[in-house]
Amino acid sequence: MELIRGISLMILALFFLHGTEADSSNNSGLLYSDYYKESCPLAEEIIRHNVEIAVLKEPRMAASLLRLHFHDCFVMGCDASVLLDNYGDIVSEKQAGPNNNSIRGFGVIDKIKAILEDACPYTVSCADILAIIARDAVELRGGPRWEVQLGRKDSLKASFNGANQFIPAPNSSLETLIKNFQAQGLDILDLVALSGSHTFGKSRCSSFRQRIYNNMDEEFDYYKRYKIFNGMLRSFCPRSGRDNAVIPLDFITPARFDNKYYINLLQGKGLLISDNVLVTQDHEGTIVKRVWAYASDQQLFFNSFAKSMIKMGNINVLTGEQGEIRRNCRFVNPATPSK
């Protein structure tokens, strides 16, 4: 039913969305796009070059790097807390449920940070590196480019509990996802646009097993192709075992940043429960309307995605005298005697 309603509203939506896309990328003036212009003019170029190398070596790395920025921003804000290792009082976020055996790309960050420390010591924050890398990673796989806002400082602590609490689980209901994003100052439309990140990268069996064995999406049951898809997933991912085996989030174009994610959703082929609920639990039709719009207009998706990424990149940033510029992204700076 929702889908039929969605179809009938699609043309209206397309017409309507183009004209009213409000400027939601308000960054409250804390960050600036030319922040390192004087202090480290080559920063963005250095980062770009090294992301390119990493992504050429392994295309999936683009997705992994984008995800790092997301997992950073949702826990105490975009402050590079996700990069801290266990050390002293620090309990790393890396072993929290949503991250353990899942987030990756730390070697790429280490390499880039080391080069930047050579070029301009104590200048470019790890939190900004994550934001620039996320932008470049998306663009390198065919996605949009945006002016990345800079000037974040790095945190002095991590939050293991925060990572468990604030990063949404793959079996979340739509209501939970909406609340989760609202807690970060992100709205429903940000949720729809940012979920489009699942147009590339991979997921472990353990992240989507519930979706293929609990059969929540009865709505799609009458689609033969949905059953075939589910059967394929089941043969790859048995009821138990193979927890860490990975499969693409988007089967049409696994390594490209495009709008195929939304086409998948409309066919019941979102890999995660949290993907499918965007269309199966949207009782008001707002989200389904957006999904249709993005599925039929990639540029519209790209524009929304860029705006929502800038918004996400502004969550609770540390600026000015807050935090520090870490020398090594894995550790807070060693205490130095105060002057």
Ligand code: HEM
């Ligand atoms: C809406 C709530 C979200 C949920 C529940 C969610 C959950 C997940 C899960 C479970 C995986 C697979 C991880 C694994 O099995 O190891 C994943 C992968 C990924 N997620 Fe999300 N995610 C969400 C939103 C986002 C957002 C907002 C972004 C980026 C802005 C994002 C970017 C990615 C990327 C790029 C991957 C692939 C990573 C790789 O291949 O290494 N996700 N997500």
Ligand SMILES: *[C@@H]1O[C@H](CO)[C@@H](O)[C@H](O)[C@H]1NC(C)=O
């Ligand atoms: C941006 O947000 C800040 C604080 O929420 C507000 O004071 C300011 O007016 C907003 N600016 C724009 C251009 O919307």
Ligand SMILES: *[C@@H]1O[C@H](CO)[C@@H](O)[C@H](O)[C@H]1NC(C)=O
């Ligand atoms: C993280 O994963 C490792 C290896 O699978 C496991 O031994 C460990 O208990 C996990 N840590 C947490 C905190 O769950």
Ligand SMILES: *[C@@H]1O[C@H](CO)[C@@H](O)[C@H](O)[C@H]1NC(C)=O
């Ligand atoms: C999500 O999965 C976890 C176990 O992985 C389970 O404890 C929880 O009840 C599930 N939540 C929902 C909403 O199904």
